[in-house]
Amino acid sequence: MVDGAARPGQHTLTRLAELSGTQADGVTHLAAAVAAADGIEAFSEQMLLNLTDAHREVTHLLLTAPAETSSARGEQPGQQGSAVEILGYAQIDDGGAELAIHPDRRRRGLGRLLTGEVLTEPGVRLWAHGDLPAAKALAEALGLQRVRDLHLMSTTAPRERTPVPGAEGITVRTFEVGRDEDAWLAVNARSFADHPEQGRLTRADLDARIAQPWFDPTVFFLAEDAVTGQLLGSLWVKIEETVGEIYALGVDPDAQGRGLGGLLTAHAMAAFAGTGLDRLELYVEGENTAAIRTYARVGFTKERADVQYARPTG
Template sequence: MAPETFRALADAIEAHDGVAAFSEQSLLNVTHPAQDRVVLHLPIEREGVLVGYAQLDRGSAELAVHPDHRRQGLGAQLLDEVLAQAPDAQVWAHGPHPGAEPLATGRGLAVTRELWMMTAPPPTDANEPEIPTDLLLTTFDAERDAEDWLAVNARAFASHPEQGRMTRADLDARLAEPWFDASGFWLARSAVDGALLGSMWTKVSDGVGEIYVLGIDPEAQGRGLGGLLTAVSLHWFAQQGVREIELYVEGDNASAIRTYQRAGFRRRRADVQYARP
């Protein structure tokens, strides 16, 4: 399947629904297929046109149907194919889409996870935060920092089913994206021994700033690094002139949600994941 074919389907769905049906990882699995894992692609075509698509990657699945071809049983066909391949698959519904719940519950699936999208207006008075003397704050350099970052990311997101499994190939695919800007990717290291304690990776696209990945090494928790790095990002976003800031956070991550709420973020929507109980 050509990447442009998939993009055309994804764009048509997002334009109609107002929310993307496929995650960034699904897009990268089409445009930059990794060699270190198997991704299952399940397309449905009508007269040579892609009208429906499902993807299964390490137990996580996404599926959607072109708006002009809905209510024809194609969504049910895609979900049944996913479950036939992986009965315990975790199936995403972004938005969530109103048709997702009856489709999922009709097959014995229930909501097992929520991913909150939180947003905030652009900061108008975000002062540059003072960096404590026991920290060194630098911007990301792939040759110097990639392996350190991957190791801390894996520890910080050890229980996270997607972020915690990021590989060097996954990282390199993101570094190659047009939106990547190393000046918005900071690493906080110990001024004593240079150990990486945490990082903040941001993204700016179409005038929207995103707190892309904020990760703190478990051994450095409780030092206020999350709040400090969030303040660093807000100051940077103010300089970029973004019209809005967004982020995604697990719905059960109460401490992170409190940090973001203190910074002015509020929940806009929740994406949900369905699976067999």
């Protein structure tokens, strides 16, 4: 989010229910440019999946300008032959929103313009990745309140595998595609009943992730009751290139207190060991002190915060 003085007549703001393939490619290139400039991802994974997956009802906001009036750098990659240049983009998904302005188009008031359009959505909550000074300044100027912190924690990957402790009455196995989807979705929904994103994953959302190149069921751990076989919790590991992520750790509320979080984390750390990864990371709610303590015990420390802003209530 950035601010400045916009010049009218040089841009168009369009609200869409779906993006064309060309538009989605343009937003993908915009996201890459923002990440390269800021060192932080412009959009969350779900927002990027929503660019081409239309099963969720989302709103896309495209801020464009005629290509012939853009700068001498010409068309953006992936937009050859298009008549417009994407200056900025926002997405609203179930009350959560994210936006970005191309680094070459900042300090012209476009961030304020796009943010203002997002804020016309009743009760919308706007993410600012990285808690950057420009986002703080714009939020303050617009009278927005900080309503949520999501911490990125990281550590170095273990070089040697350590023994994984057992737990009485618990067995741990890996996810089987075609068998475990429905049971996992049910426990995930219970585990994250109060979580605005993770708790509402659908079968289509799960299938979209299973279809991603990074998906590996051998590092998707399920904890079950040794007697009944009932699924009690899970820990999903995501590995991309040299980064390993504890993607989602959830325990059924009825199974709390049985040490499942620590047990599943130990399995994940053992899976990371000796794989040549440079770093490990995870996201955790800033107010989830119990989870933060669990991760701190195995070496994770806070690296940054992603912040959500909203208009004051009442």
